[in-house]
Amino acid sequence: MGKRNALLAIAAVCAALYGLLLAGVATGAPWVAAFDSTVQGAVFPLRQDALTPAIAFTTELSDTVPCLIVAAAMLAYLLVRRQQRAASIYLGTLVVTYLLVEGTKFALSRPRPIGMNLIEFPWNASFPSGHTFVAVVAVGLAVFVLLKLHPRWPRPARTALAVAAVLWVAYIGFTRVYLGVHWPSDVLGSLLLCGGVALPVAALLWPRVVDRPLKTVPSEKVG
Numbered sequence: 001m002g003k004r005n006a007l008l009a010i011a012a013v014c015a016a017l018y019g020l021l022l023a024g025v026a027t028g029a030p031w032v033a034a035f036d037s038t039v040q041g042a043v044f045p046l047r048q049d050a051l052t053p054a055i056a057f058t059t060e061l062s063d064t065v066p067c068l069i070v071a072a073a074m075l076a077y078l079l080v081r082r083q084q085r086a087a088s089i090y091l092g093t094l095v096v097t098y099l100l101v102e103g104t105k106f107a108l109s110r111p112r113p114i115g116m117n118l119i120e121f122p123w124n125a126s127f128p129s130g131h132t133f134v135a136v137v138a139v140g141l142a143v144f145v146l147l148k149l150h151p152r153w154p155r156p157a158r159t160a161l162a163v164a165a166v167l168w169v170a171y172i173g174f175t176r177v178y179l180g181v182h183w184p185s186d187v188l189g190s191l192l193l194c195g196g197v198a199l200p201v202a203a204l205l206w207p208r209v210v211d212r213p214l215k216t217v218p219s220e221k222v223g
Contacts, residue, residue: 003203004203004204005203007199007200007202007203008199008200008203008204010195010199011195011196011199011200011203012196014191014192014193014195014196014199015192015196017192018189018192018193018196021185021188021189021192022104022108022189024185025108025110025127025185025189026108032185035184035185035188036113036183036184036185039177039184040113040116040177040184043174043177043178043184044116044178044180046178047118047178052118052179055175055178055179056118056119056175056179058171058175059131059172059175059176059179062131062132062134062135062139062172063131063134064130064134066134067134067138070138070139070142071090071091071094071138071142074090074138074142074145075087075090075091078090078145081149083149086145086148086149089201090141090142090145093137093141093197093198093201094137094138094141096197097133097137097193097194097197097198098133098137100193100197101128101130101133101190101193102124102130104127104128104189104193105124105125105126105127105128105130106125108125108127109125110125110126110127110183110186111125111126112125112126112181112182112183113126113180113181113182113183116180117179117180117181118178118179118180119179119180119181121181122181126182126183126186127183127185127186127189128186128187128189128190128193129173129176129182129186129187129189129190130190131172131175131176131182132169132172132173132176132186132187132190132191132194133190133193133194134172135168135169135172135173136169136190136191136194136195136198137194137197137198139165139168139169140165140166140168140169140194140198141198143161143162143164143165144165144202146161147161147162169191173187173190173191
């Protein structure tokens with residue numbers, strides 16, 4: 001199986017699981033409650049008064065304003081580099097996923113986990129997690145684009161950047177559950193939704209829309 005087919009297969013699994021989870025949340029399925037309770041039972045004992053302020057601060061780095069800053073910086077970078085089509089696809093993926101996230105929030109209006117929160121609740125509904133969406137699409141996709149545009153970056157640097165993006169997504173998801181402002185299934189739903197949207201883009205569109213890989217500049221040379 002080639003890389004493109006593998007990405008499409010994973011995207012199909014993400015979409016199917018998201019549909020199943022969406023139906024479970026909408027109908028109040030017992031297995032969703034059991035999943036949430038199990039994950040919370042593992043995360044909540046990790047709460048420490050000394051850690052909570054730092055976690056509360058860092059989780060907001062994946063809020064709306066930081067998302068706009070990251071997106072604007074990425075778009076500016078792509079346009080300066082004359083990667084107009086790549087900029088269009090990046091922005092389009094961000095907007096489409098945002099609309100799906102907010103549309104689902106509005107349609108389901110799932111309540112937040114009241115009584116479990118360590119910080120004030122956001123104003124909108126709970127499912128799926130908007131902060132997780134920002135981490136995956138705004139940040140994760142930006143890293144993916146950079147790696148596509150710079151194939152000659154040293155392998156250790158590329159690996160470190162990819163691992164950092166994955167760890168950031170996982171950390172943000174953890175913070176939302178730790179702080180009690182999201183159900184674990186909200187975070188899972190956002191991951192599945194973003195995977196169902198972003199992976200087909202990575203498989204089908206990015207190989208065609210990147211105008212040209214950027215040439216290595218002196219600061220990027222190996223050795």
